[in-house]
Amino acid sequence: MNKRIDEGFLQRWLRNELTEVELKEFQKTSDYAVYEKIMKVSADFETPDFDFDKVYANLNDRIKTKKSKVFKLNWKYIAAASIALLVGLLFFVDTSVKYETSYGEKMAVLLPDSSQVYLNSKASISFNEKNWDSNRKVVLKGEAFFKVKKGKKFKVVTDLGNVSVLGTQFDVQTSKDYVEVKCFEGKVSVVSGNEKNILTGGKASRSFRNGVTENWGISNQEPLWKNGESSFQSIALKYVIYSIENQYGISIKADKINLEQKFTGGYTHSDLKVALKTVFEPMKIDVIFTGENTVTLLKR
CATH class of the missing domain: 3.55.50.30 (Phage tail protein beta-alpha-beta fold)
Incomplete structure (x- = not known):
């Protein structure tokens, strides 16, 4: 860390009390980007104002009244504790992303593993971009066509069932009453309620909320709605x-x-x-x- 970041430096930076020269020098350091990111994240949270001077005065008054041992406030530790708190807030930030289409719209989305998703009209997907490797899950509303890279695996979650995939091309359509899956290439596993259905290329199924499942064959190589x-x-x-x-x-x-x-x-x-x-x-x-x-x- 730069030597100029002493016990009062961060406090003055947080209060916008740095000189123009000090701020420019601070921005050149490797630490600045870290502190700046923390401050941007913390700005999204509503927290009570912290009046350093008032708290310091109140503590001194209480110490004098009780005639107890006097403790000197170390602003270095206070600043460090504040930064630690802000860093902790990063763990509670929702890092999921969401893509959605309106009436008549279509959209192409690239997942973190380079798999492709095409959204039909009035559809949406959401997934955790930051933690994709440990949470490979896509939440789907509406209809979407997935082209999964070979060797890449993740799960599509809908209100009425889940679709597990590994290197395949398939379409998922959801509604309040059913989930419909068409497999164009590879293999997918569809779990809806207590039913599990394995689909291979050229097969389709529709699972209703009441437990009924319908199966049929398809001949096209991708969903017609794409065209x-x-x-x-x-x-x-x-x-x-x-x-x-x-x-x-x-x-x-x-x-x-x-x-x-x-x-x-x-x-x-x-x-x-x-x-x-x-x-x-x-x-x-x-x-x-x-x-x-x-x-x-x-x-x-």
Whole structure:
């Protein structure tokens, strides 16, 4: 440590009492970056003001009143203790990062191990970037496609289940009622409730909150939504409607139709009217625009 950092130096720095020359010299030292980082972190915490002069005066008054042994305050130790406290706060700082998309948005994210994640619209992922090596966990909301580097392993956590991976490519779609996983390459382990399902390339599964699990095969090499099209395999219409709402940022009123009827097919992300016609025309459902961003569905 620089010799100028004596027992009163840090105290004067914390109070912004250093001269311009002293501050410039301090900034050249290797210690400055450490203290500066600590101060930036501590600025995020609301702590009571510490009045050194007032505390010192109060202690002296109490010492004189009791006529006890007089202790000399050593500002060097007080400053050191303050820095130690601030360093300790670093351990309680949330180092997780979060990425999320809005209506119609897509996003590519690079994980700390160089694995790639592609977020569909209205989706989010969060993970601990600082402690990635010891906590290789990604929390997912919505839908995302993962391209995991060979030999890299981590876990995708959703509300209804976890997906453990090792060097693979897969897509995970979540909702309040189910988690759907499509494995395009390699192998993934899907745990939902008491059920464990191993998927290899070309396989897909959907696990519902009520314990029902559906399995089917896939032929494409990556999710179609990456290229601007959502696809569905024998799923209740209500989930397709929810997907369209998230993709286009609209509200769909559908209380006059059967939301449990199954739909297999897809829709484009580039044209709302075409998307609505593609989904609802074959099901003989009329689409009525009742506002700029509001649609009502009626059974013919």
